[in-house]
Amino acid sequence: MEPEPLYNLLQLPKGVALPGEEVEEELPQGGKKKYLPPASRKDPKFLELQKVLTEWINATLLPEHIVVRSLEEDMFDGLVLHHLFQTLSGLKLEAEEIALTTASQRRKLEVVLGAVRQSLGAEEPQDVWSVDAIFNKDLLATLHLLVALARRFQPDLALPPDVRVEVITIESTKGGLRSEKSLEQLTTSSMDKDQAPGDVFDELFKLAPEKVGTVKEAIMSFVNQKLERLGLSVQDLDTQFADGVILLLLIGQLEGFFLHLKEFHLTPRSPAEMLHNVTLALTLLKDEGLLSHPVSPEDIVNKDAKSTLRVLYSLFCKHKLKVDKDGRPQAPTN
Numbered sequence: 001m002e003p004e005p006l007y008n009l010l011q012l013p014k015g016v017a018l019p020g021e022e023v024e025e026e027l028p029q030g031g032k033k034k035y036l037p038p039a040s041r042k043d044p045k046f047l048e049l050q051k052v053l054t055e056w057i058n059a060t061l062l063p064e065h066i067v068v069r070s071l072e073e074d075m076f077d078g079l080v081l082h083h084l085f086q087t088l089s090g091l092k093l094e095a096e097e098i099a100l101t102t103a104s105q106r107r108k109l110e111v112v113l114g115a116v117r118q119s120l121g122a123e124e125p126q127d128v129w130s131v132d133a134i135f136n137k138d139l140l141a142t143l144h145l146l147v148a149l150a151r152r153f154q155p156d157l158a159l160p161p162d163v164r165v166e167v168i169t170i171e172s173t174k175g176g177l178r179s180e181k182s183l184e185q186l187t188t189s190s191m192d193k194d195q196a197p198g199d200v201f202d203e204l205f206k207l208a209p210e211k212v213g214t215v216k217e218a219i220m221s222f223v224n225q226k227l228e229r230l231g232l233s234v235q236d237l238d239t240q241f242a243d244g245v246i247l248l249l250l251i252g253q254l255e256g257f258f259l260h261l262k263e264f265h266l267t268p269r270s271p272a273e274m275l276h277n278v279t280l281a282l283t284l285l286k287d288e289g290l291l292s293h294p295v296s297p298e299d300i301v302n303k304d305a306k307s308t309l310r311v312l313y314s315l316f317c318k319h320k321l322k323v324d325k326d327g328r329p330q331a332p333t334n
């Protein structure tokens with residue numbers, strides 16, 4: 001055996017077997033498994049990241065009297081993740097509230113991670129936090145997942161920047177076990193760089209809230225003009241787009257899309273079905289290059305006025321935008 005692989009294996013966490021022992025039984029041929037050596041677990045920035053995330057979770061779930069003491073031991077069964085995601089997203093998940101058996105815990109975790117995956121879309125590398133990894137108490141996978149949730153739902157959370165740890169990957173080959181050291185990145189050099197800059201609606205709501213109503217009227221006039229041929233009308237922009245149905249029909253009308261009824265829920269009966277509709281709508285807009293500012297589907301479902309206006313304004317700009325002499329949008333004419 002080469003000296004370097006031997007050195008790596010000798011740095012495995014306590015309780016991990018060396019070649020010839022249980023590791024070979026755990027790993028089928030071609031299988032891989034990552035381990036955190038003791039030095040990585042003691043890294044100050046790695047410990048600080050866990051501390052910040054733990055305090056964030058406990059503060060978020062304080063009203064529900066849920067306390068997390070160990071991210072490695074308390075997150076695997078989906079209970080905390082279930083409550084955390086529901087609190088952050090405002091969505092009600094159709095999952096067992098109490099899961100006592102291994103099978104029910106795994107089912108619960110699958111439901112929760114499925115909802116998280118749908119919420120994050122393609123914005124995060126989700127292969128690093130699979131159901132298997134989280135359920136097997138993989139600390140690295142758990143941290144990747146929590147960082148992704150924090151960045152989506154609380155981007156102002158002060159996560160320690162540039163957290164990287166050395167990991168050891170053990171692979172079972174025909175010739176035996178092979179190990180390799182690598183660095184795993186958990187947070188970027190500056191988390192602030194990944195935050196989206198403000199847009200015109202941030203400024204509008206902050207500096208000229210009295211003009212929000214005027215903008216809404218102009219956009220609603222545009223929307224109703226386009227929906228008239230479908231026999232539909234909108235009286236409240238904030239609420240009537242929350243389930244995604246009218247939004248999908250509007251996009252189809254303007255962009256010439258035909259959406260089969262199997263692709264979305266025409267009469268959504270749950271927040272999950274509403275989220276599916278809105279996520280599909282935002283995906284269509286992104287594919288057409290219409291969204292210049294990131295929009296969370298949860299915000300639309302939760303009737304966030306600013307997010308809903310962003311989406312409708314993107315369509316307004318493309319399909320019939322006229323402005324007055326001061327640069328304010330006006331309702332389109334026939």
